[in-house]
Amino acid sequence: MSDYIITVEDYLYRRVPKNNPNYWKEINGDKIPSSFAFKTKPNEDGLSVNIAALTTLKATVGNAKEVGIAEISAATPIGLGYQCKQDKQPDNDAHALIIGNTNPIGQRH
């Protein structure tokens, strides 16, 4: 089967911590997500996500504990010039990478 092509129409899932650490900040009563969950580590090729069209929320959570799911429009990273590419794993065909240092995306999710 050929690779799935991610377009601006797609949505991407990423697990984010629920409580420990807290992922949300409150600005004058509005809850806003922090950028930290969308920043790559120095040794990473990109940010791991799941392609929503190929998976479910439940499958994305998997066995991880105390996590929620952040849904990102692929239009955001693509619009910023990032390549989003399917990166199949043995146990997860929906896995994809937003290639490169994704720190700027953290401010726009």
Next chain:
Amino acid sequence: MNRILIEQIFRYDENQMFILGSLFPDSLENIRKSTIPKATSVKGIKFYQLQDTISGYVHLQQNWDSYNAIPVSATAIETALEVLSQLNKDDIFSKGIEVNVFPMRDGGIQFEFDADGRHSADLCAELEIDRDGQMFFLQFDADANMVKKAPIYSYDLSEISILLEEAQYV
């Protein structure tokens, strides 16, 4: 000893809630001056909340984000606590800036500074502290474009407050 223990006194005065700790009348002045904060305002409570949050990062284990994040380093925690003390000293918590802290996936800690324009000018900035304690101040515009990236040195932490105030009045 003629000791009167008052566990907590709450007093509301001019929009500030004061919490005084355990009080010993015969040494009250000394306690107030050195052992516990003289009076802890709502802003002070925020300071202590952030202090607890930062200190609590010591418990984050490998893979705490389910994407193989590494534990927060002791150096990052120590540096973040020093930054927090400096922010408190510079009275940043009373200048309409929301301050939040989060762990970073590479073992560091980041401060996030926000103001939405209701009480002061718009502000969106971060201070990243890496696992070795190196710091960068990042400022973003309304479209989330980075407009400033400046190194911060541990011997000059007051520079953070200066940058925040500059950012607020751009």
